[in-house]
Amino acid sequence: MSVNSICWDCENAIPPNVFICQKCNKIQPPKQVDEFKLMGISETFDLDLDELEKAYLKLQQVFHPDKYSQLSDQEIKYSTLLSSMINEAYQKLNSSISRATILLKLNGFNPHSEDKSFNDPDVLEEIMDIQNEFLEAESSEQKKLSIQKLNLKISETMENLSISFKNKEYAIANKLNVKLSYLEKIRIDFKKQL
Amino acid sequence: MNLIKIKEPMSSKNDAKICLGIDFGTTNSVCSVKVKDKFQFILDDNGKTLIPTLILYSEKTKKFGNQIIKNESYFNSIFSIKRNFTKDFDKKIYDDENGAKISSMEVSKDFFIYLKNLCEKNLNQNVFDCVITVPAYFDEKARSGIMRAAFMAGLRVRRLINEPTAAAFAYGLEKKKKGIFFVYDLGGGTFDVSLLKLSDGIFKVIATSGDPNLGGDDFDILYAKWLVKKYFKIDFDSLNNREKLKLVKKSKLIKEKLFETQTFNEKLKVNECVKEIEINIKDFNKAINNLIDSTIKISLELLNEVDVEINKIEGFVLVGGSSRMKCISEKIKENFETTIFDDVNPDLVVSKGAALHGYELLNGSDNVLLDVTPLSLGIETMGGLMEKIISRNTPIPAIKEQTFTTHENGQTAIKFLILQGERETSSNNRKLGEFILSNIQPKPAGIPRITVMFSLDADGILFVTAKDEETGIQNKLSVKTNDDLDLNDMRKIVESSIENAKDDIHQRMVIEAKVKAKSFLNEIESVKKDIELLCSKNDINDIEDNVNLLKKSLETNDCDMINQNIEKLNKATESFAQKRIENDFSQVIGKDVDKID
Structure with missing residues (x-):
């Protein structure tokens, strides 16, 4: 499902796992993406939890609503949605049980x-x-x-x-x-x- | 996710925006600000940074903070107003300078105005933006109440942040510390504990806990009780309220003196009987021992809950005025093998954290603050149980959805009761509000799918939406008291009032008029169906015209015009209001009103 989306502001094409427009730098609305892809880490049960945390913090440094407090309501809304998604994905991957559940689903089980x-x-x-x-x-x-x-x-x-x-x-x-x-x-x- | 490094649109240092950091405390409040790389505390007219959170209304005058001298008027002043935010803060229980009854929120609004004016005087310019700190363990109602009071004072609240988080932020930035820290924050009215992980530019709260009704005030009460029992052989509870209040305030003054001197003599007056007594720190410690023990218990439970070994923690950071008491660091040392960091000023560090964060919010930064929600949020389900939707210590912002269904055949409405707390049964948790989703298609029980979405934003403020998946009918609720406005609407009103405001007083009048107008419009919107049902075509058109007129005037900052249009709309809806009463009445009786003798 590698379909590009279109930037809401400048109508530039946005690749599937990208949430910032490369052309105009604007934050994009959330899209369906699995937790591993969202975090940008490889799809495995044997996760290095320190690596996971690093990836998580790096994402929050970009998407947390504190970074958008000066921008439009729409951008604040997108950052709140994305930041929530990132929080949830991190929590799920951080626990072995929900991580296994995600992997099972991704493998069609x-x-x-x-x-x-x-x-x-x-x-x-x-x-x-x-x-x-x-x-x-x-x-x-x-x-x-x-x-x-x-x-x-x-x-x-x-x-x-x-x-x-x-x-x-x-x-x-x-x-x-x-x-x-x-x-x-x-x-x-x-x-x-x- | 593929990360693309984006450049922060950093403004040049010269036009750096100003954002106040306000620590609105139970006992003392502190304001600070970072202006062009330089951090400073705001001083009051006496040159003090620590501003007692005291308000005195007397004939035609208001006094605040250090303007209230510690004599007879001190005993008449309103103190510990912040404590009322965990109760019913809209109840009108105080008299203002004109003798009108006002609520705790309105008293707090006046205090925020005082703080705002002080800051403007210090900085020699208008200031609107601020970050306000709140106890980490404050619930939704208390948080939104504080925010509302600040909005009404004309302040644009850019963020609410938790007090221990603010303290850790200032501490970590200043001392360049890394690792896991335990913040023990004991203030005048509240107790918070937070476990934080500090790394390069990242301040992540792991978990938080506390007691919103445990603080220095409670020590004053316990100590006052102990004193009258010991020296006057009187049961404290048998005294009248005024006498109690006087003793508690006296006990506070004695406690403050005990921070400096271990023993001294003091005259104490109870029911006209005066005695000179010997004050001793040991007696004081004995009197409050149980409360200190419960702070230790809360700390131990938090560490146990999060699975963090004590040896993984760098140490305890002590915050809050009450943490100055020696017995606290002694008790911590007894119970935890850890380092105690007391190299910060426990009274000032919270405000500093808020100001530094505020500066970064408006001027950009690589630092990030990640906090959690202190209490679980959910809704009541069958049998009076609470179904948790967001559990405590979930990182915020957080958005969670859950699907519910009907339990009776043909049910067309569902009432949602929103709850906050950790107990199983809903009656033991705090009720945040309720709303009804109606017009559900009648179906057999268990068939309709109602999706409830809880959205907790970065301020820790909750918004709830319920949606019938079939019809798409939605209902929204933000946590509020009475018929107040949604916080997002209030924020917009404050923002619009800032433009072209002639002065502070004018700005607040605009806010008041707009809040009134917006509430009125919401009310009309909610009875729209009844209007169409009960009114003549002429009346409907008249109401509609006046609604549009009022909406139009809301785009301006002309408060006279807004107020006039409110009045016009009021007139236009008069006959509807009358008909509605009659209609309600006739429904009850089941007859046409004219036919009732």
């Missing part, structure tokens, strides 16, 4: 067909075990130990998820991502109870 994996008995049992261990832990030392175990499980799942993306095994990736989101929920729960 509908993450909503995930229901089956809820019934995956192995995953359910694994999760139950972790929860029980934490609930039965008597000292805070023991609780911390079970959180450590959970963290290990999270990084293990992340590694497997990364491998399945590399092998383009999206059905497996989807299952792992569901598991990961469960583990992450439990982790937040545990932290609150500490």
